[in-house]
Amino acid sequence: MDAEGRILAASKFLLQAPPGEINDVLNDVRNIVSDDDVLQSGVLPALREYNLAQFITADVPGHQHQCIVSEAARLKPTEEVEGEEEEGDRFWDPRSRTSFRFDHLSLEASDPQSIEPEGESEPFRAALETATVAYLAAHFQSGVASVFSVAGNADQFIIQVVANKYNPANFWSGRWRSEYTVDLAERTLSGKILLNVHYYEQGNVQLETNHTISLALPPTITAESAAPSAPKVLALIETEEGKYQESLGDTYQEMGEKTFKGLRRALPMTRSKLDWDKVLGYKLGAELSSNKGGFAGAS
Template sequence: MDDSSMEANDRIRAAANFLLQSPPGEINDVLNDIRNIISDDDLLQEGIQPALREYNIEQFTVVDVPDTNHQSIISEAAREGDSLESEERFLDPRSKISFLFDHLSLEASDPVPFEPDETHEPYRSALEAASLSYLKAHFTDGVTSVFSPKDGSSRYVIQIVANKYNPTNFWAGRWRSEYIVDLTSNRVSGKMLINIHYYEQGNVQLATSHTVSFDIPPAVVSASPNTAASKILALIEGEEGKYQISLSDTYQEMGEKTFKGLRRALPLTRQKLDWDKVMGYKLGAELSGSKPAFPNS
């Protein structure tokens, strides 16, 4: 491999790392900036495909499901187990459709019906209905998908993602949560992940995660699928509510204590600096109120 090829590969690897760190809703902006650096669309597209796939799956990218009026989540849980990465298919349990997904254009194609597992479908469907009700009550723009157990397990997967993009005011955010409902151990384990980007006259990103785990009460385990699903989502609602309150308390404390401890709110003069007149200030005179150090200045 010659030096130019090695340099091109290094640039592609760097580009892939940049893509994986893209803030919510801004991956196209990052990709366009990278195009200007690489200046080779064919090489770029080939080299970043694995990074795009990883990003879409990790970030719970949503896609319009063909022949429906709703969206579904692209994730590892949604991936059809026997599909090859080159012709990767994903499942939308809500419509019972399998489809191909293009990680670059973010479009679904070639919808094909599939038959769900009759053993698991009643409980999965009940969890889905309860998740949709929860989503409607607590998320302005959110998508949820609920998946049946795979590989002979008894673990149902509930996934939720909500995106909010506000480029006019220079911020964007994403909420992701995933819960494993295990009917063998009668336990729910999950995680919540939040990414926020604020970039008005600066560049600040927040990435935080929180894990939870709790038992499913015996009365819930023995209840009908619809009743059990509603109770499980009520427990999830409680956990997410507590985490949201803890985040609000943390931000308030950071604003009142942490940030104030990092720097002075005002300079020693206790007055804000007039930056429009900064070139006219005489150091030691106007800033400190003392006589000029140089009388003829």
């Protein structure tokens, strides 16, 4: 396989990396490429795509909180910086009104700059952010949320939430992502929940599932009443996410009681449980029985 083929293969592996294991996958594909310089430049587009899709979080320079690095957070390049390379992408954190440069390889934010939000949409966006942070604290043990106004549309807002749980000591990791678009003009709340779980103790099992949501906003939610309206939006999200989690619990229970049991017999053909501590004894007894006639003939 030539260098281009190895880079392509490495990029595909990276895009399929389970939550929290991107560095492990990157270290493994180094053996495929066998050239660190080529690897770093060749897989950078894949790393960028992975980071944006997975809602990778970054420490906001100069502040004590994290924000989400995503397509919604990316600042569109201006004419002055149009020629910058992809690793020069700038993102912004509306909560602190800070933009920063993000390195998709080291996952570090740098070069912070102040940025002013759009004045017309900021009151409702800020109210949504306050309600989202409160929702995050109530329902996610370790999560990060960002709320953005859509450039050029004062009636649209994007809410993003990500929560990661990594437990390599017990061979599992998981990531919850949810994204919602609030459209005050169309009176809709639409979004999706994406869940990734990886369990790899003496095996390799991954769960990837997604759930879409589309709701009509009640008439009481308006831009003019930002403070009381924002918690109502999060109440709708809370209800839908609660329903989805309950459905997942029901699915897991059904899998345990029906699906997995259907894959194998509960008991062997003898209808009695096998005593695994005596397996070697069973095998030895079977061999002696099969050789009994031979021993008798030899005597």
